[in-house]
Amino acid sequence: xxxxxxxxxxxxxxxxxxxxxxxxxxxxxxxxxxxxxxxxxxxxxxxxxxxxxxxxxxxxxxxxxxxxxxxxxxxxxxxxxxxxxxxxxxxxxxxxxxxxxxxxxxxxxxxxxxxxxxxxxxxxxxxxxxxxxxxxxxxxxxxxxxxxxxxxxxxxxxxxxxxxxxxxxxxxxxxxxxxxxxxxxxxxxxxxxxxxxxxxxxxxxxxxxxxxxxxxxxxxxxxx
Amino acid sequence: xxxxxxxxxxxxxxxxxxxxxxxxxxxxxxxxxxxxxxxxxxxxxxxxxxxxxxxxxxxxxxxxxxxxxxxxxxxxxxxxxxxxxxxxxxxxxxxxxxxxxxxxxxxxxxxxxxxxxxxxxxxxxxxxxxxxxxxxxxxxxxxxxxxxxxxxxxxxxxxxxxxxxxxxxxxxxxxxxxxxxxxxxxxxxx
Numbered sequence: 001x002x003x004x005x006x007x008x009x010x011x012x013x014x015x016x017x018x019x020x021x022x023x024x025x026x027x028x029x030x031x032x033x034x035x036x037x038x039x040x041x042x043x044x045x046x047x048x049x050x051x052x053x054x055x056x057x058x059x060x061x062x063x064x065x066x067x068x069x070x071x072x073x074x075x076x077x078x079x080x081x082x083x084x085x086x087x088x089x090x091x092x093x094x095x096x097x098x099x100x101x102x103x104x105x106x107x108x109x110x111x112x113x114x115x116x117x118x119x120x121x122x123x124x125x126x127x128x129x130x131x132x133x134x135x136x137x138x139x140x141x142x143x144x145x146x147x148x149x150x151x152x153x154x155x156x157x158x159x160x161x162x163x164x165x166x167x168x169x170x171x172x173x174x175x176x177x178x179x180x181x182x183x184x185x186x187x188x189x190x191x192x193x194x195x196x197x198x199x200x201x202x203x204x205x206x207x208x209x210x211x212x213x214x215x216x217x218x219x220x221x222x223x224x
Numbered sequence: 225x226x227x228x229x230x231x232x233x234x235x236x237x238x239x240x241x242x243x244x245x246x247x248x249x250x251x252x253x254x255x256x257x258x259x260x261x262x263x264x265x266x267x268x269x270x271x272x273x274x275x276x277x278x279x280x281x282x283x284x285x286x287x288x289x290x291x292x293x294x295x296x297x298x299x300x301x302x303x304x305x306x307x308x309x310x311x312x313x314x315x316x317x318x319x320x321x322x323x324x325x326x327x328x329x330x331x332x333x334x335x336x337x338x339x340x341x342x343x344x345x346x347x348x349x350x351x352x353x354x355x356x357x358x359x360x361x362x363x364x365x366x367x368x369x370x371x372x373x374x375x376x377x378x379x380x381x382x383x384x385x386x387x388x389x390x391x392x393x394x395x396x397x398x399x400x401x402x403x404x405x406x407x408x409x410x411x412x413x414x
């Protein structure tokens with residue numbers, strides 16, 4: 001088999017031929033996000049204000065679980081960056097483990113916090129509280145989502161919506177690590193609907209962002 | 225043609241040299257991969273633009289060459305890009321068909337199925353006919369293994385399925401092909 005490069009292709013390639021440095025491995029690129037992730041987990045509750053019953057939480061229940069959420073969130077973002085590299089797409093089993101693990105972590109943290117420090121939403125304030133937490137958590141996750149989107153877009157995801165959904169999920173977990181430190185309500189219904197809803201919204205936003213980026217890139221490249 | 229581990233090592237070396245800026249390495253990659261990609265697109269695409277797809281894939285390989293992470297195997301990376309190119313190509317074809325149909329006031333019609341390249345021998349036609357009888361999933365796994373020479377691990381990565389499933393699909397495809405061609409224990413029954 002000896003295919004020769006068509007002249008037009010060779011010319012097009014030569015027009016833009018320069019040495020390139022390979023992308024860093026997905027886990028190394030994820031590490032670039034780690035300082036920002038931990039910073040957001042700390043700054044977010046400090047910015048919005050620590051939960052009023054913060055002193056009732058032990059350090060492991062407050063900072064410890066939030067730290068765990070950031071770590072798992074970074075692992076999820078790392079999986080998305082892995083998925084974004086051509087030829088390194090995740091298997092169905094790996095995807096199920098990542099999504100299932102992230103959801104299980106969120107539910108476990110919620111239930112454990114509710115068990116240790118039970119607090120409920122004041123009567124008549126359910127929707128307002130839900131909206132505020134949903135909005136603030138989403139806002140907190142947006143910078144991490146944007147950074148992850150930028151890192152993933154530098155590769156070439158074969159399933160952009162999936163890569164985006166996964167890094168959105170990771171950004172949501174990282175954001176929630178801060179949200180749970182300023183929202184003093186531990187009632188599972190509130191946390192799962194408002195905080196969990198915000199994580200899902202970030203996952204959906206990630207999927208849309210990645211698909212849009214790839215769509216624009218594809219249209220730009222193919223308009224010849 | 226079967227590519228050995230040595231062939232994969234050569235591809236990795238070429239990719240590293242290509243990333244370092246050597247044009248000859250790109251030509252070497254083209255020579256090694258164009259045929260495989262052409263057959264891959266013939267197997268999976270429904271349009272007849274195989275050569276365009278191959279060229280577009282190499283353009284995309286060039287644009288995305290920094291996303292290859294040495295010393296990982298090259299072919300799964302190339303097939304990942306080929307999948308991306310095919311997806312864009314299909315979306316573009318669908319948009320064009322929709323736009324044309326809208327402009328002409330007709331219903332949207334899908335692209336005609338690929339007719340396949342003319343074959344030189346009757347046996348090849350028989351095999352091709354038998355291949356067409358297979359489900360796309362089995363046919364694709366069989367072709368990647370027996371035509372492109374990919375290992376089952378590489379096929380699993382390309383098709384995003386477990387290694388066992390890749391083996392099973394290829395094996396069942398082979399069984400169906402033997403049955404269709406009347407081959408028993410390596411010989412053809414006339």
